Amino acid sequence: MSKANIRERVRYAAGEVVLYPGVPAPGEPLYRVVEGLVRIQYVDEEGNALTLRFVHPGEFFGEEALAGLERDHFAETMVESELEVVPIPELGPEDYPALTAQLVTALKRGYRQIERLVTQRLKNRVAAALLELLNTPLADRDEEGRPLVRLTHDDLAAAVGSVRETVTKIVGELAREGCIQSGYGKITLLDLEGLRKLAAKKE
Amino acid sequence: MSKANIRERVRYAAGEVVLYPGVPAPGEPLYRVVEGLVRIQYVDEEGNALTLRFVHPGEFFGEEALAGLERDHFAETMVESELEVVPIPELGPEDYPALTAQLVTALKRGYRQIERLVTQRLKNRVAAALLELLNTPLADRDEEGRPLVRLTHDDLAAAVGSVRETVTKIVGELAREGCIQSGYGKITLLDLEGLRKLAAKKE
Numbered sequence: 001m002s003k004a005n006i007r008e009r010v011r012y013a014a015g016e017v018v019l020y021p022g023v024p025a026p027g028e029p030l031y032r033v034v035e036g037l038v039r040i041q042y043v044d045e046e047g048n049a050l051t052l053r054f055v056h057p058g059e060f061f062g063e064e065a066l067a068g069l070e071r072d073h074f075a076e077t078m079v080e081s082e083l084e085v086v087p088i089p090e091l092g093p094e095d096y097p098a099l100t101a102q103l104v105t106a107l108k109r110g111y112r113q114i115e116r117l118v119t120q121r122l123k124n125r126v127a128a129a130l131l132e133l134l135n136t137p138l139a140d141r142d143e144e145g146r147p148l149v150r151l152t153h154d155d156l157a158a159a160v161g162s163v164r165e166t167v168t169k170i171v172g173e174l175a176r177e178g179c180i181q182s183g184y185g186k187i188t189l190l191d192l193e194g195l196r197k198l199a200a201k202k203e
Numbered sequence: 204m205s206k207a208n209i210r211e212r213v214r215y216a217a218g219e220v221v222l223y224p225g226v227p228a229p230g231e232p233l234y235r236v237v238e239g240l241v242r243i244q245y246v247d248e249e250g251n252a253l254t255l256r257f258v259h260p261g262e263f264f265g266e267e268a269l270a271g272l273e274r275d276h277f278a279e280t281m282v283e284s285e286l287e288v289v290p291i292p293e294l295g296p297e298d299y300p301a302l303t304a305q306l307v308t309a310l311k312r313g314y315r316q317i318e319r320l321v322t323q324r325l326k327n328r329v330a331a332a333l334l335e336l337l338n339t340p341l342a343d344r345d346e347e348g349r350p351l352v353r354l355t356h357d358d359l360a361a362a363v364g365s366v367r368e369t370v371t372k373i374v375g376e377l378a379r380e381g382c383i384q385s386g387y388g389k390i391t392l393l394d395l396e397g398l399r400k401l402a403a404k405k406e
Contacts, residue, residue, distance in 0.1 A: 042318050044405055050321050052314045067304035069311055072318075096299035101270035103306035108272055110313035111255045115245050115275075117320045118253050118364040161321040202247055 008085040009034060012077045019075035024065040029085045031062045036081020037137045041158060042073045049158035053109055054078075054136060059102055060086070078155075079137045117161055119202045125160040126170050127198035130180065130189060133159070140186075148188040156187070211288040212237060215280045222278035227268040232290045234265045239284020240340045244361060245276045252361035256312055257281075257339060262305055263289070281358075282340045320364055322405045328363040329373050330401035333383065333392060336362070343389075351391040359390070 012018060018031065018038065031038075038055040052073055055061045064071040065088060091099070116125050133139060133149045140148050151159075157167040171187065174180045179195055181188040189195060215221060221234065221241065234241075241258040255276055258264045267274040268291060294302070319328050336342060336352045343351050354362075360370040374390065377383045382398055384391040392398060 040314075042314070044318075044322055048322075050318060052317060063303075063307045063310065066300075067307040067311075069307060073314070093296040093299070096296070096303065097269075100266075100299065100303060100306065103303065103310060104266045104270040104272060107266065107306060107310050107313060108270075110310060110317065111243075111245070111276070114255060114313065114316055114320065114364070115247075115253060117317065119247055119251075161317070 007090075010083050010085060012036075012081050012083060014077055014079045014081075016077050017074050018077065018083065019062055019071065021070075021072050021074065023070045024062075024068065027087070028065040029062065029087045030060050030065060030091075031075070032060050032084040032086055033057050034082040034084050036083075037078045038075055038081060038083075039078050039158075040073050040075055048163060049154070050161055051155075051158045052113075053106055054132075056136065059106075060099060063103060063106075078151075113161075122160060122162055122166065123170050123173065124198050124201050125162075126156065126167065126174065127179070127195040129156060129159040130187060131192070131195055131199055134189070142188055146188050146190065147192070148183075148186050150186045152185055210293075213286050213288060215239070215284050215286060217280055217282045217284075219280050220277055221280065221286065222265055222274065224273075224275050224277065226273045227265075227271065230290070231268040232265065232288045233263050233268060233294075234278070235263050235287040235289055236260050237285040237287050239286075240281045241278055241284060241286075242281050242361075243276050243278055251366060252357070253364055254358075254361045255316075256309055257335075259339065262309075263302060266306060266309075281354075316364075325363060325365055325369065326373050326376065327401050327404050328365075329359065329370065329377065330382070330398040332359060332362040333390060334395070334398055334402055337392070345391055349391050349393065350395070351386075351389050353389045355388055 033055050035057055038061055040052045040055060040061060042050045042052055044050070061075050116128060130149055133151065134147055138150050140150055142148050153164045153168050153171060156171070157164045160167065171180065171182050175182050177194070179191045179198070181190055236258050238260055241264055243255045243258065243264060245253045245255055258278070264278050319331060333352055336354065337350055341353050343353055345351050356367045356371050356374060359374070360367045363370065374383065374385050378385050380397070382394045382401070384393055
């Protein structure tokens with residue numbers, strides 16, 4: 001795609017808001033994550049956050065501008081990120097199949113989240129969220145090579161549609177069962193198989 | 204769109220399954236609702252149904268075929284419906300903007316449902332679902348001209364992510380409060396303003 005070379009790229013620090021709720025401004029572009037991680041997050045009047053999706057490198061966000069639809073969420077970087085600015089009039093026929101496939105994937109993930117909210121207990125959703133985040137820049141390894149995810153209990157609560165107090169209780173339960181180990185701003189995954197079983201469980 | 208004239212159209216009776224869970228077959232088409240109403244529905248192992256979205260006339264479904272993604276839901280007609288079969292290789296550059304806008308809309312509706320599941324009580328979700336269904340072929344008027352929605356408590360439970368027993372209790376509550384009147388396979392909406400207030404409520 002020849003135009004890609006001349007598209008503007010912007011760097012954001014961790015925790016910066018890229019998009020705010022509201023009607024997309026005329027000419028508002030689409031964004032593509034080149035490097036980093038962005039979360040699409042709804043925040044209610046009491047300040048409770050709910051992560052609607054994580055946007056990984058190669059993926060787009062700000063898609064409301066494509067349909068002129070009001071956005072009721074924020075887009076925020078979770079780590080230092082590089083974003084490509086994609087003006088919508090520049091989208092060519094060659095861009096649409098990939099864009100469409102990504103929207104279908106986002107929709108499928110949204111439906112998966114709805115299914116989890118309706119059919120799974122919080123503990124199972126926490127296990128699923130931790131495993132999903134292993135495939136993001138939030139993942140790391142500790143000194144012993146064990147996988148960990150760098151996030152706060154607040155972040156985890158938003159990812160599973162709960163509040164920090166409740167999630168902290170669940171994290172304690174999972175730690176007592178030997179599945180994870182919780183540290184300051186990070187959670188180490190000790191028993192991946194156990195977490196996978198929990199993540200798959202319906203009740 | 205010149206090709207539209209030669210695309211195959213298929214009629215389905217109410218309650219027919221158009222798509223099953225599974226990996227889309229090679230060459231599987233996209234479907235567009237010409238007339239009627241389709242629901243995209245996840246069914247768990249115990250047979251509990253969860254409606255992920257309603258597909259209205261003019262809208263597409265079967266979008267997993269665009270991305271080769273496994274489908275874990277059914278697509279089922281809710282009333283007699285006419286569907287247009289859209290082979291994916293026939294999608295031209297002129298089709299993509301509309302298709303993209305629809306996927307963005309579907310995604311936004313999915314996110315709205317996630318927000319409702321996390322932030323609203325069942326009673327408020329029931330009010331929201333009844334109001335949404337007023338814009339579908341399930342809507343009708345009674346002899347006195349009052350708006351009603353033709354659906355069972357099972358359908359309503361699937362639409363709000365609950366089970367029939369619980370929804371029947373909520374329907375009784377809303378009826379006692381004068382918001383609705385429940386009949387065999389239909390619910391009459393008596394107090395639209397009251398339902399709108401409930402639908403908007405977070406807590």
